[in-house]
Amino acid sequence: MGCTPIPGCSGRFLTMHKRRRKKLQTRALIQDHGILDDIHHGQVQRILDNCGLWGFNAFTLETVAGGRSLPVLCVHLFYWYGLLDHFKLDVVRVWKLFTLIEEGYHNTNPYHNSIHATDVTQAMHCFLQEEKIRRFLSPIEIMASLIGAVAHDLDHPGVNQHFLISTSNHLATLYENSSVLENHHWRSTVGCLLESGVAEQLLPYRNELELLIRDLILATDINRQQEFLTKFKKHLDEGTLDLSKTDHRHFILQISLKCADISNPTRPWDISHKWSLKVCDEFFRQGEFERKLNLPVTSICDQQSTSIAKIQTGFFKFVVTPLFMEWHRFLDSNLSTNMMDLLESNRKRWEAKEAAEQAEETHTELSDAEPEIDFSEEEMSKTTSPETLSVAEFVKPTSDFRSSRRQSLAVPTVESAIGLRRHSVPVNMEPLSLPRTIYRRESLPIRRHSPARSESRISSGLCEEDELMRFESRSSILSSGSGKQHFSAEDNMERPLSAENLLPEPSIASMTSCAAASRLSSVLQGHQPVKALTRQQTFPPPQPYIRMRYMSATVEMSTCAETVHEDESRSSSSHSSHENISKIPQYTIPSIAVLSPNNGRQSELLEALATKPAMSSSNKREQEENKEKCCKMAKLTDSGQKENVDPRRMSSIILSKRRGSAPVTLPFIRGEESIISAGGVMRPPDINALRRGSMPADVIKYKYDDGHQEKSNVQPVDQPYNLWQYQRRGSAPTDLPPLGSSERRDLLTRHTSLNGKRRKKQLRRRSSGGSETICVSADHTLSESCTRLLIHRNDIPETLLARRRGSLPIEVLTVGHSGILFAPIIQI
Numbered sequence: 001m002g003c004t005p006i007p008g009c010s011g012r013f014l015t016m017h018k019r020r021r022k023k024l025q026t027r028a029l030i031q032d033h034g035i036l037d038d039i040h041h042g043q044v045q046r047i048l049d050n051c052g053l054w055g056f057n058a059f060t061l062e063t064v065a066g067g068r069s070l071p072v073l074c075v076h077l078f079y080w081y082g083l084l085d086h087f088k089l090d091v092v093r094v095w096k097l098f099t100l101i102e103e104g105y106h107n108t109n110p111y112h113n114s115i116h117a118t119d120v121t122q123a124m125h126c127f128l129q130e131e132k133i134r135r136f137l138s139p140i141e142i143m144a145s146l147i148g149a150v151a152h153d154l155d156h157p158g159v160n161q162h163f164l165i166s167t168s169n170h171l172a173t174l175y176e177n178s179s180v181l182e183n184h185h186w187r188s189t190v191g192c193l194l195e196s197g198v199a200e201q202l203l204p205y206r207n208e209l210e211l212l213i214r215d216l217i218l219a220t221d222i223n224r225q226q227e228f229l230t231k232f233k234k235h236l237d238e239g240t241l242d243l244s245k246t247d248h249r250h251f252i253l254q255i256s257l258k259c260a261d262i263s264n265p266t267r268p269w270d271i272s273h274k275w276s277l278k279v280c281d282e283f284f285r286q287g288e289f290e291r292k293l294n295l296p297v298t299s300i301c302d303q304q305s306t307s308i309a310k311i312q313t314g315f316f317k318f319v320v321t322p323l324f325m326e327w328h329r330f331l332d333s334n335l336s337t338n339m340m341d342l343l344e345s346n347r348k349r350w351e352a353k354e355a356a357e358q359a360e361e362t363h364t365e366l367s368d369a370e371p372e373i374d375f376s377e378e379e380m381s382k383t384t385s386p387e388t389l390s391v392a393e394f395v396k397p398t399s400d401f402r403s404s405r406r407q408s409l410a411v412p413t414v415e416s417a418i419g420l421r422r423h424s425v426p427v428n429m430e431p432l433s434l435p436r437t438i439y440r441r442e443s444l445p446i447r448r449h450s451p452a453r454s455e456s457r458i459s460s461g462l463c464e465e466d467e468l469m470r471f472e473s474r475s476s477i478l479s480s481g482s483g484k485q486h487f488s489a490e491d492n493m494e495r496p497l498s499a500e501n502l503l504p505e506p507s508i509a510s511m512t513s514c515a516a517a518s519r520l521s522s523v524l525q526g527h528q529p530v531k532a533l534t535r536q537q538t539f540p541p542p543q544p545y546i547r548m549r550y551m552s553a554t555v556e557m558s559t560c561a562e563t564v565h566e567d568e569s570r571s572s573s574s575h576s577s578h579e580n581i582s583k584i585p586q587y588t589i590p591s592i593a594v595l596s597p598n599n600g601r602q603s604e605l606l607e608a609l610a611t612k613p614a615m616s617s618s619n620k621r622e623q624e625e626n627k628e629k630c631c632k633m634a635k636l637t638d639s640g641q642k643e644n645v646d647p648r649r650m651s652s653i654i655l656s657k658r659r660g661s662a663p664v665t666l667p668f669i670r671g672e673e674s675i676i677s678a679g680g681v682m683r684p685p686d687i688n689a690l691r692r693g694s695m696p697a698d699v700i701k702y703k704y705d706d707g708h709q710e711k712s713n714v715q716p717v718d719q720p721y722n723l724w725q726y727q728r729r730g731s732a733p734t735d736l737p738p739l740g741s742s743e744r745r746d747l748l749t750r751h752t753s754l755n756g757k758r759r760k761k762q763l764r765r766r767s768s769g770g771s772e773t774i775c776v777s778a779d780h781t782l783s784e785s786c787t788r789l790l791i792h793r794n795d796i797p798e799t800l801l802a803r804r805r806g807s808l809p810i811e812v813l814t815v816g817h818s819g820i821l822f823a824p825i826i827q828i
C-alpha cells in the first residue's frame with residue numbers, strides 16, 4: 001500500500017460506472033429566478049445549520065441541493081470542524097474529493113447510493129458530537145471519520161458479498177472472499193484522495209489517515225457484526241474503555257460508523273420507513289438477479305417468500321437492537337435515548353405491518369367471509385410472526401457463500417418453480433414463469449405485487465425538512481473558539497441571484513466561508529457557455545478494433561497532461577484562482593468537469609486547461625491526431641452502444657481529454673514485443689487481454705490457452721468468453737453465465753428505475769458489478785484463447801506509480817506509451 005508521497009500520482013476507484021446526471025428538481029422554476037434562489041438558498045442553509053440533529057433528512061438535502069447532498073454536506077462539515085484551516089486544505093480539492101466520491105456511488109442503486117452516504121455521514125457527525133467522544137478526538141480522527149463515513153460504500157454494486165462470491169466476481173477473488181466490498185470501498189476511497197489532490201496536501205498525515213479510514217470502513221462489514229459486538233459488550237461489562245487510549249478511541253469510532261451505517265431504523269419514522277423500502281428494493285433486485293442466474297435466491301432477497309415488513313422486523317430485532325442497546329449503554333445521552341425510543345416505535349410499526357400481512361394472508365387462504373380483524377398497533381406489537389427472519393438471514397457465515405457458489409447453471413424446472421411458491425397461494429395458481437420485479441423511479445410510488453399490502457406505496461418524503469426546524473443548532477467543536485461566523489451577512493451578500501447559478505453557488509455559500517465560497521465559485525463557474533461539463537463517462541467501445549484506437553488515444557492524452565503538470569509544479573505558487581487551478585493535475589480534467597452541475601457554464605478550469613501555454617506543439621499535434629481518432633471512433637461506434645457518450649461531448653476539445661473511466665491504457669501489444677514488468681518480463685502473446693479501468697489491483701496472470709493454466713490459484717472462468725463481456729454493464733452481476741444471447745443481453749441491460757419498462761438501449765458498461773476481465777483473442781477475433789490480467793497490490797516503485805493513470809487503483813501498473821507495460825507481475 002502506498003503511503004509514501006507519490007508525486008503526480010492520481011487515483012480513482014477501481015470500477016467506474018455510468019452515472020445518470022441528476023435532474024435538478026427545480027428546472028421548471030427556472031423562469032422565476034427570484035423565487036428559485038430564495039427557496040433553495042434558504043433551505044440548503046437551513047438544513048446545514050441543523051445538520052447536527054437527529055431529525056436530519058438526507059433526502060430533503062438531496063432535493064434542495066439539486067442532487068448534490070454529499071459534497072454539500074461534506075464540504076460544510078469540513079469547514080465546520082475547521083479541517084480546511086487546520087490542514088490548510090484547498091477547498092477546490094476538497095470539493096473535488098467529495099464530488100469524486102459522490103460520482104463513485106451508483107445512483108441507480110435504490111439504497112447504496114450517495115444519499116445513503118450522506119445519511120451515514122450525518123449520523124457519524126452526530127456521534128462525533130457526543131460528549132463522551134468529541135473531547136478525545138484529534139483533527140485527523142475527525143477527518144478520517146467523515147471520509148470513512150462518506151466513502152464507506154463507495155462504488156457499491158447494489159449486490160452483496162454473497163452474490164459477488166457466488167458469481168465469482170473478480171473482487172471476491174482479489175480479496176479472497178473476505179470483506180470483499182469493504183476492501184473495495186476502502187481502496188476506492190484512497191483512489192479518490194489521490195485523484196482529488198487532497199492526499200498531496202496531507203502528506204505528513206497520509207499514512208495515519210489511510211489506515212484509520214481502512215479500519216473504519218472494514219468495520220462496516222455486516223458479517224463482522226458479532227465480533228465487534230462481543231468486544232464492545234466485554235468492554236462495557238468490564239468498564240475498560242478509556243478513550244484517551246488511541247486503540248480504544250479508534251474502536252469506538254469503528255462502532256460509531258457501524259451504528260451510523262445501520263442507523264436508519266432509529267430515525268424518525270418517515271425517514272426510516274423510506275430507507276426500509278429502499279433497502280428492500282435493492283434486496284429484491286438482487287433476488288431477481290439470482291433467480292435469473294439460477295442461483296439459490298437469498299431469503300431476504302426473495303420477494304416471493306418474504307415481505308418488507310418481515311425483513312424489517314428481523315433486521316430490527318437481530319441486527320439493530322443488539323448493537324444499539326450497547327451503543328446506548330455507552331453513550332447514555334439524550335441522543336441515544338432518542339434513538340432507542342424511535343427504534344422502539346418504528347419496530348412496533350413494522351411488527352404491526354407484519355402481523356397485518358399475516359392476517360391478510362390467512363384471510364386470503366381461507367377466502368371466506370371472515371370478519372375483517374382490526375388490529376390495533378399495540379396488539380400488533382405483541383405479535384411476532386413465526387416467520388420472522390433470523391439473524392442468519394442478515395449475517396451469513398462465509399461457509400454459506402461457498403456452499404451456494406454456482407458451479408453450473410441448471411435449467412429452471414417446474415419443480416424448482418413450485419418450490420418457490422408462497423404458502424398462501426394455491427399450488428395450481430403458481431406461475432411457472434419467473435416474476436418480474438417492478439422497478440420504480442425515485443419519485444414514483446412503488447407498486448408491490450400485492451396491492452393490499454401495507455407497503456404498497458412509497459412516500460415521496462419531500463416535505464420532511466420542516467422536522468429539522470424543531471431542533472436546535474449546535475456549535476462546532478474545533479472552530480468554536482476561532483471566532484468563525486458561519487453564514488454571515490457578508491456571505492449572504494455574495495450569494496448569486498441568478499437561477500442559472502442555482503448550484504452549487506447557494507450551497508457553497510451555505511457550507512463554507514465567504515472566501516472559500518468565492519474561490520469555489522470562480523473555479524466551478526466560468527462565464528463562457530460550455531459544450532460539455534457533464535461527466536465524461538465514455539467507455540471503450542465494444543469492438544476490439546475501435547477499442548484499440550480509443551486506448552491509444554487516451555494514452556497519448558495522458559502523456560500530455562502529466563507533462564504539463566510536471567512543468568507547472570515547478571512554478572512558484574500563487575494565490576490567484578487561475579494559478580491555483582493550474583496546480584491541479586491536468587489529468588483530472590474529466591473528473592473536475594463534474595464539479596459543476598451547471599451545464600450551461602464554462603469552467604474556468606477547463607478554459608485554463610484548454611489554453612494552457614505549457615502545452616507543447618508536439619502535444620498539440622497529438623491532440624489534433626486524437627481529435628481525428630476520436631471522430632473516427634465516434635463514427636465507427638454504433639450510437640446505441642455508446643450510452644456513456646453524451647453527443648454534446650463530441651467536440652474535439654472534450655474528446656481530446658482523457659476520459660475518467662477510460663480503460664487503463666493498455667495498448668495492444670504485438671506478439672513479438674516483450675512486456676517489461678517490475679517483477680520481470682512478461683511474455684506476449686498473453687497480454688492481448690488488456691486491463692480495463694476498473695481492474696482490480698492484484699496481479700494474477702491467468703492464461704486460457706488451449707486449456708493450459710499458468711497460474712493455479714485463480715478461479716478458472718468456466719464459460720467461454722465472448723464479446724458480450726465487453727458490453728457488460730457496471731451493476732450487472734459479474735461473470736454472468738453464458739446464457740442465450742437474448743437472455744444475456746436482457747440481464748446485462750437491466751435497469752433499476754424502469755417502472756416496469758425495459759430500456760431500449762443496450763450493451764452499456766457500467767461500473768463495478770461485472771467482470772473486469774478483458775478477453776481479446778490475439779487476432780482480434782473471438783476465440784477461446786483468453787488471458788486474465790490482474791494486478792498485484794504489492795509495493796511498486798514510485799517511479800511506476802508516478803506514471804500511473806488516474807483511473808488506476810493506487811497500487812497498480814503503468815503502461816508505457818510506447819506499448820511497454822510496466823507492471824509488478826508476480827507468480828507467473
Ligand SMILES: Nc1ncnc2c1ncn2[C@@H]1O[C@@H]2COP(=O)(O)O[C@H]2[C@H]1O
Pocket residue numbers: 153220222261262264265275276279311312315
Ligand atoms: N432497514 C434495513 N433493513 C434491512 N437491512 C438493512 C437495513 N438498513 C441497512 N441494512 C443492511 O445492513 C447493511 C449495513 O451495511 P451496508 O450499508 O453495506 O448494507 C446494509 C444493508 O444490507
Ligand SMILES: [Zn+2]
Pocket residue numbers: 116120152153261
Ligand atoms: Zn452502508
